[in-house]
Amino acid sequence: MKISDYLKKEFCIMDLKATNKEAAIREIACLLSDRGKVKDKERFIQDILERESLGSTGIGHKIAIPHSRTDVIDGFAIGFGRSRAGIDFKALDDDKVNLIFLMGADPQELNLYLRLLAELSKLLMENAFRRELLSVSTAEEVVEVIKKFEGAGATIK
Protein backbone atom coordinates (compact mmCIF):
# COMPACT_ATOMS: atom_id res chain seq x y z
CA MET A 1 0.00 0.00 0.00
CA LYS A 2 1.23 3.44 -0.90
CA ILE A 3 0.23 6.98 -0.03
CA SER A 4 -0.68 7.60 -3.68
CA ASP A 5 -3.25 4.79 -3.48
CA TYR A 6 -5.20 7.05 -1.12
CA LEU A 7 -4.17 10.67 -1.71
CA LYS A 8 -6.04 11.82 -4.81
CA LYS A 9 -6.04 15.29 -6.37
CA GLU A 10 -9.58 15.79 -5.06
CA PHE A 11 -8.23 15.67 -1.52
CA CYS A 12 -5.65 18.46 -1.97
CA ILE A 13 -5.90 22.16 -1.17
CA MET A 14 -3.12 24.12 -2.83
CA ASP A 15 -3.66 27.38 -0.99
CA LEU A 16 -5.17 27.06 2.46
CA LYS A 17 -7.23 30.01 3.63
CA ALA A 18 -6.70 29.08 7.27
CA THR A 19 -4.26 31.11 9.32
CA ASN A 20 -4.11 28.93 12.42
CA LYS A 21 -3.73 25.26 13.28
CA GLU A 22 -7.33 24.44 14.16
CA ALA A 23 -8.69 26.25 11.12
CA ALA A 24 -6.24 24.44 8.85
CA ILE A 25 -7.25 21.06 10.25
CA ARG A 26 -10.89 22.03 9.84
CA GLU A 27 -10.39 23.18 6.24
CA ILE A 28 -8.78 19.91 5.13
CA ALA A 29 -11.23 17.82 7.17
CA CYS A 30 -14.15 19.63 5.51
CA LEU A 31 -12.74 18.79 2.08
CA LEU A 32 -12.46 15.10 2.99
CA SER A 33 -15.98 15.22 4.37
CA ASP A 34 -17.33 16.94 1.24
CA ARG A 35 -15.70 14.18 -0.84
CA GLY A 36 -17.50 11.51 1.21
CA LYS A 37 -14.48 10.20 3.10
CA VAL A 38 -15.71 11.13 6.59
CA LYS A 39 -18.95 9.98 8.21
CA ASP A 40 -19.00 12.64 10.92
CA LYS A 41 -16.94 15.75 10.22
CA GLU A 42 -17.14 17.31 13.69
CA ARG A 43 -16.17 14.06 15.39
CA PHE A 44 -13.24 13.68 13.03
CA ILE A 45 -12.00 17.19 13.78
CA GLN A 46 -12.48 16.58 17.49
CA ASP A 47 -10.49 13.31 17.30
CA ILE A 48 -7.67 15.02 15.42
CA LEU A 49 -7.53 17.91 17.89
CA GLU A 50 -7.57 15.48 20.80
CA ARG A 51 -4.48 13.81 19.37
CA GLU A 52 -2.87 17.23 18.85
CA SER A 53 -3.41 17.95 22.54
CA LEU A 54 -0.94 15.15 23.37
CA GLY A 55 1.78 16.91 21.42
CA SER A 56 2.09 18.82 18.16
CA THR A 57 2.32 16.82 14.95
CA GLY A 58 4.36 19.68 13.50
CA ILE A 59 7.49 17.55 13.07
CA GLY A 60 9.78 20.25 11.68
CA HIS A 61 10.95 21.02 8.12
CA LYS A 62 7.67 22.96 7.58
CA ILE A 63 5.58 19.78 7.87
CA ALA A 64 2.67 18.71 10.04
CA ILE A 65 0.92 15.34 10.03
CA PRO A 66 -2.20 15.66 12.19
CA HIS A 67 -3.68 12.18 12.51
CA SER A 68 -6.04 10.02 14.47
CA ARG A 69 -7.61 6.63 14.59
CA THR A 70 -11.31 7.25 14.41
CA ASP A 71 -14.41 5.23 13.76
CA VAL A 72 -15.91 7.97 11.58
CA ILE A 73 -13.68 6.86 8.70
CA ASP A 74 -14.00 3.63 6.75
CA GLY A 75 -10.55 2.26 6.02
CA PHE A 76 -8.12 5.11 5.56
CA ALA A 77 -8.31 8.74 4.45
CA ILE A 78 -5.68 11.37 3.76
CA GLY A 79 -5.91 15.01 2.72
CA PHE A 80 -3.24 17.54 1.87
CA GLY A 81 -3.14 21.28 2.42
CA ARG A 82 -0.47 23.83 1.58
CA SER A 83 -0.19 27.21 3.20
CA ARG A 84 1.84 29.86 1.38
CA ALA A 85 2.22 32.04 4.45
CA GLY A 86 2.80 29.19 6.87
CA ILE A 87 0.85 28.27 9.99
CA ASP A 88 1.99 28.17 13.59
CA PHE A 89 1.63 24.51 14.57
CA LYS A 90 3.87 24.81 17.65
CA ALA A 91 6.21 22.66 15.62
CA LEU A 92 9.28 20.99 17.13
CA ASP A 93 11.63 23.40 15.35
CA ASP A 94 9.37 26.42 16.09
CA ASP A 95 9.18 27.11 12.36
CA LYS A 96 5.87 27.70 10.60
CA VAL A 97 4.25 24.81 8.75
CA ASN A 98 3.56 24.97 5.01
CA LEU A 99 2.76 21.34 4.21
CA ILE A 100 -0.02 19.57 6.09
CA PHE A 101 -1.04 15.95 5.65
CA LEU A 102 -4.22 15.14 7.55
CA MET A 103 -4.77 11.43 8.12
CA GLY A 104 -7.46 9.30 9.70
CA ALA A 105 -8.02 5.58 9.86
CA ASP A 106 -10.53 3.07 11.08
CA PRO A 107 -9.23 1.68 14.43
CA GLN A 108 -9.36 -1.83 12.92
CA GLU A 109 -6.82 -0.89 10.24
CA LEU A 110 -3.89 -0.73 12.64
CA ASN A 111 -1.19 -2.22 10.45
CA LEU A 112 -2.22 -0.36 7.31
CA TYR A 113 -2.28 2.91 9.22
CA LEU A 114 1.13 2.38 10.79
CA ARG A 115 2.73 1.48 7.51
CA LEU A 116 1.24 4.43 5.64
CA LEU A 117 2.31 6.83 8.38
CA ALA A 118 5.80 5.33 8.35
CA GLU A 119 5.91 5.53 4.54
CA LEU A 120 4.88 9.19 4.55
CA SER A 121 7.42 9.99 7.22
CA LYS A 122 10.17 8.40 5.08
CA LEU A 123 9.15 10.44 2.04
CA LEU A 124 9.02 13.67 4.03
CA MET A 125 12.54 13.19 5.33
CA GLU A 126 13.78 13.82 1.80
CA ASN A 127 14.68 17.44 1.07
CA ALA A 128 13.90 17.12 -2.62
CA PHE A 129 10.43 15.75 -1.92
CA ARG A 130 9.56 18.64 0.38
CA ARG A 131 11.05 21.14 -2.05
CA GLU A 132 8.94 19.83 -4.92
CA LEU A 133 5.75 19.83 -2.87
CA LEU A 134 6.41 23.46 -1.99
CA SER A 135 7.01 24.45 -5.59
CA VAL A 136 4.28 22.66 -7.57
CA SER A 137 1.22 24.58 -8.75
CA THR A 138 -1.58 22.06 -9.02
CA ALA A 139 -3.13 19.17 -7.08
CA GLU A 140 -2.35 16.85 -10.01
CA GLU A 141 1.32 17.73 -9.60
CA VAL A 142 1.18 16.96 -5.86
CA VAL A 143 0.01 13.44 -6.65
CA GLU A 144 2.63 13.11 -9.40
CA VAL A 145 5.42 14.17 -7.03
CA ILE A 146 4.29 11.61 -4.47
CA LYS A 147 4.17 8.87 -7.10
CA LYS A 148 7.59 9.89 -8.39
CA PHE A 149 9.23 9.67 -4.98
CA GLU A 150 7.39 6.48 -4.03
CA GLY A 151 8.89 4.95 -7.13
CA ALA A 152 12.34 6.49 -6.75
CA GLY A 153 15.00 3.82 -6.67
CA ALA A 154 17.57 6.50 -5.89
CA THR A 155 16.36 6.70 -2.33
CA ILE A 156 17.48 3.21 -1.35
CA LYS A 157 19.95 3.40 1.47
Place this chain on the structure above:
Amino acid sequence: MAIQTIAVSISGSNASLITAKYAIYLAKQLQAKLSAIYVVDEKSLHELLKSRIFVEIEAVEYEHDLKNQGKTSLERIVKMAESKGVNCEPLLLEGVIHEEVVNKTKELAADLLVIGDLKEVLSAREVFYDEGERIFRESPCPVVVVKNPLEVERLYKVL
Protein backbone atom coordinates in the same frame (compact mmCIF):
# COMPACT_ATOMS: atom_id res chain seq x y z
CA MET B 1 10.01 -34.82 0.41
CA ALA B 2 6.85 -34.82 2.48
CA ILE B 3 5.52 -31.50 3.68
CA GLN B 4 5.21 -31.94 7.42
CA THR B 5 5.27 -28.41 8.78
CA ILE B 6 3.56 -25.33 7.36
CA ALA B 7 3.98 -21.78 8.64
CA VAL B 8 1.56 -18.98 7.75
CA SER B 9 2.23 -15.28 8.21
CA ILE B 10 -0.82 -13.17 9.07
CA SER B 11 -1.36 -9.44 9.60
CA GLY B 12 -4.71 -9.23 11.35
CA SER B 13 -6.45 -7.78 8.29
CA ASN B 14 -9.52 -9.36 6.72
CA ALA B 15 -7.36 -10.29 3.74
CA SER B 16 -5.07 -12.33 5.95
CA LEU B 17 -8.03 -14.52 6.92
CA ILE B 18 -8.02 -15.73 3.33
CA THR B 19 -4.31 -16.51 3.67
CA ALA B 20 -5.04 -18.45 6.86
CA LYS B 21 -7.87 -20.36 5.21
CA TYR B 22 -5.58 -21.53 2.41
CA ALA B 23 -2.93 -22.54 4.93
CA ILE B 24 -5.55 -24.55 6.84
CA TYR B 25 -6.63 -26.15 3.56
CA LEU B 26 -3.04 -27.14 2.74
CA ALA B 27 -2.36 -28.41 6.27
CA LYS B 28 -5.48 -30.58 6.14
CA GLN B 29 -4.76 -31.96 2.67
CA LEU B 30 -1.11 -32.67 3.45
CA GLN B 31 -1.72 -33.73 7.05
CA ALA B 32 0.91 -31.24 8.12
CA LYS B 33 1.44 -29.30 11.35
CA LEU B 34 0.42 -25.65 11.10
CA SER B 35 1.90 -22.61 12.87
CA ALA B 36 0.35 -19.14 12.47
CA ILE B 37 2.68 -16.18 12.96
CA TYR B 38 1.65 -12.60 13.79
CA VAL B 39 4.37 -10.01 14.33
CA VAL B 40 3.76 -6.76 16.21
CA ASP B 41 5.30 -4.18 13.86
CA GLU B 42 7.79 -2.59 16.23
CA LYS B 43 9.88 -1.22 13.39
CA SER B 44 7.13 1.13 12.20
CA LEU B 45 6.36 2.14 15.78
CA HIS B 46 10.01 2.94 16.36
CA GLU B 47 10.28 4.93 13.11
CA LEU B 48 7.19 6.97 13.97
CA LEU B 49 8.53 7.74 17.43
CA LYS B 50 11.92 8.67 16.00
CA SER B 51 10.40 11.01 13.42
CA ARG B 52 8.23 12.46 16.23
CA ILE B 53 4.98 11.73 14.41
CA PHE B 54 4.08 9.64 17.46
CA VAL B 55 4.41 10.73 21.04
CA GLU B 56 5.47 8.15 23.61
CA ILE B 57 2.02 7.56 25.06
CA GLU B 58 0.59 7.08 21.58
CA ALA B 59 3.24 4.50 20.64
CA VAL B 60 2.58 2.57 23.85
CA GLU B 61 -1.14 2.56 23.11
CA TYR B 62 -0.58 1.35 19.53
CA GLU B 63 1.76 -1.39 20.69
CA HIS B 64 -0.84 -2.57 23.17
CA ASP B 65 -3.57 -2.53 20.51
CA LEU B 66 -1.38 -4.36 17.99
CA LYS B 67 -0.71 -7.10 20.54
CA ASN B 68 -4.43 -7.40 21.22
CA GLN B 69 -5.18 -7.51 17.51
CA GLY B 70 -2.56 -10.21 17.03
CA LYS B 71 -3.91 -12.25 19.92
CA THR B 72 -7.50 -11.98 18.68
CA SER B 73 -6.54 -12.84 15.09
CA LEU B 74 -4.51 -15.85 16.17
CA GLU B 75 -7.31 -17.13 18.41
CA ARG B 76 -9.71 -16.84 15.53
CA ILE B 77 -7.43 -18.77 13.19
CA VAL B 78 -6.83 -21.50 15.77
CA LYS B 79 -10.61 -21.91 16.06
CA MET B 80 -11.02 -21.94 12.28
CA ALA B 81 -8.34 -24.63 12.04
CA GLU B 82 -9.92 -26.67 14.83
CA SER B 83 -13.26 -26.58 13.04
CA LYS B 84 -11.53 -28.28 10.09
CA GLY B 85 -9.70 -30.81 12.26
CA VAL B 86 -6.32 -29.08 11.98
CA ASN B 87 -4.10 -28.23 14.93
CA CYS B 88 -2.68 -24.74 14.70
CA GLU B 89 0.03 -23.32 16.93
CA PRO B 90 -0.42 -19.55 17.48
CA LEU B 91 2.80 -17.50 17.61
CA LEU B 92 2.66 -13.85 18.65
CA LEU B 93 6.04 -12.21 18.05
CA GLU B 94 7.42 -8.68 18.23
CA GLY B 95 10.04 -6.95 16.12
CA VAL B 96 10.79 -6.37 12.46
CA ILE B 97 8.11 -8.31 10.60
CA HIS B 98 10.18 -9.98 7.88
CA GLU B 99 13.03 -10.86 10.25
CA GLU B 100 10.72 -12.44 12.81
CA VAL B 101 8.76 -14.41 10.21
CA VAL B 102 11.90 -15.67 8.47
CA ASN B 103 13.66 -16.57 11.72
CA LYS B 104 10.63 -18.38 13.13
CA THR B 105 10.15 -20.27 9.87
CA LYS B 106 13.76 -21.43 10.14
CA GLU B 107 13.34 -22.35 13.79
CA LEU B 108 10.22 -24.39 13.01
CA ALA B 109 12.07 -26.04 10.12
CA ALA B 110 8.91 -25.36 8.12
CA ASP B 111 8.65 -27.05 4.74
CA LEU B 112 6.33 -24.36 3.37
CA LEU B 113 5.58 -20.73 4.21
CA VAL B 114 2.16 -19.33 3.25
CA ILE B 115 1.82 -15.55 2.81
CA GLY B 116 -0.79 -13.12 1.50
CA ASP B 117 -0.78 -11.67 -1.99
CA LEU B 118 2.07 -9.27 -2.72
CA LYS B 119 1.31 -5.72 -3.73
CA GLU B 120 2.30 -4.27 -7.07
CA VAL B 121 5.92 -3.19 -6.92
CA LEU B 122 6.80 0.09 -8.59
CA SER B 123 10.44 0.35 -7.76
CA ALA B 124 13.54 -1.20 -6.26
CA ARG B 125 12.84 0.93 -3.20
CA GLU B 126 9.64 -0.97 -2.52
CA VAL B 127 11.39 -4.32 -2.89
CA PHE B 128 13.75 -3.19 -0.15
CA TYR B 129 11.12 -1.76 2.16
CA ASP B 130 8.05 -3.94 1.71
CA GLU B 131 7.78 -6.55 4.42
CA GLY B 132 5.88 -9.04 2.24
CA GLU B 133 8.52 -8.82 -0.50
CA ARG B 134 11.28 -9.37 2.00
CA ILE B 135 9.59 -12.38 3.55
CA PHE B 136 9.13 -13.81 0.06
CA ARG B 137 12.77 -13.27 -0.89
CA GLU B 138 14.39 -14.25 2.40
CA SER B 139 12.27 -17.27 3.31
CA PRO B 140 14.36 -20.38 4.02
CA CYS B 141 11.74 -22.63 2.43
CA PRO B 142 9.36 -22.60 -0.56
CA VAL B 143 6.71 -19.86 -0.33
CA VAL B 144 3.05 -20.08 -1.33
CA VAL B 145 1.58 -16.68 -2.24
CA VAL B 146 -2.19 -16.86 -1.81
CA LYS B 147 -4.27 -15.41 -4.64
CA ASN B 148 -7.83 -15.72 -5.86
CA PRO B 149 -9.84 -15.26 -2.62
CA LEU B 150 -13.04 -16.65 -4.13
CA GLU B 151 -11.37 -19.94 -5.00
CA VAL B 152 -9.78 -20.08 -1.53
CA GLU B 153 -13.21 -19.57 0.07
CA ARG B 154 -14.61 -22.38 -2.08
CA LEU B 155 -11.80 -24.80 -1.17
CA TYR B 156 -12.09 -23.93 2.52
CA LYS B 157 -15.85 -24.37 2.52
CA VAL B 158 -15.77 -27.86 1.03
CA LEU B 159 -12.86 -28.97 3.24
